Amino acid sequence: MLVPGVGSYFDEVVAGASAAATAAGARVILGIAPYGANSDRAQVDRLLESDVDGLLLTPHWTPGEGLGGSEWLVDLPVPAVLVERRAAPEASAAQLDAVCSNHRHGVLLALRRLSELGHGSVLLAARSDTRTAHEVRAGYTAAAHHLGLAELPVIDVDSPSTISSPESVHDLTARIAEAARSGVRAVLVHNDQDAIQLPPLLRMHGLSVPEDIALLAYDDVYAALCDPPLTAVAPPKRAVGTEALNLLLRRLGAGDELPVHQIELLPTLKIRKSCGNPV
Structure with missing residues (x-):
């Protein structure tokens, strides 16, 4: 599983994926490619050296350019699911499975x-x-x-x-x-x-x-x-991780027989004190 960082947003995403993997008798191996480090491919290569069966990927994404510079994602030797990322429709990576928050x-x-x-x-x-x-x-x-x-x-x-x-x-x-x-x-x-x-x-x-x-x-x-x-x-961070891991397991079991899934989960609004009363 490749994420851009831990210690904030992606902690819950990783936790959801890890719990789902454990329930399925699998294990998550984590790689981190920080924003701006241009290390996505190197980290993925390292994960592949660990003989993983599939990949959950949150690569660096430049807004408005899909997954520019990430065409190599479609040539990976194992199935991959994008997590909180989706390629532009015209990008080659648009054929990958994806799970995102809306x-x-x-x-x-x-x-x-x-x-x-x-x-x-x-x-x-x-x-x-x-x-x-x-x-x-x-x-x-x-x-x-x-x-x-x-x-x-x-x-x-x-x-x-x-x-x-x-x-x-x-x-x-x-x-x-x-x-x-x-x-x-x-x-x-x-x-x-x-x-x-x-x-x-x-x-x-x-x-x-x-x-x-x-x-x-x-x-x-x-x-x-x-x-x-x-x-x-x-955003349903933990659920995104869970859904992505389960989708990857389905892909591993069904291969090309499973249509490409691009799933969006809806956030919720947590009402607390900072909005006050009607103006």
């Missing part, structure tokens, strides 16, 4: 909740370097249009390699505070690693969550640990 639906859940609370616009602060980020941004545009909300310019959130910079976090906070002065009172942040840093920093601008700002997070890895606990979109 992040556009997740964003719709978040914006619908805020709309029901009376917000006429929602500010999105999001990363731009992963498939999830790409889908969150596309989902924001679609959901705002569907719900009749004003679509605002997206605030770019730095990638994990730079988000630890205090300057980037304070800049994000300042831009949210500026939007609040213009009447925006609801923010969706992808992801919650960034969102949980905001409440104390917003207080420095005279803004409290949820009294002045309704704050939602995307991913629900750390959101419940914030003060106040953050309402969050929760």
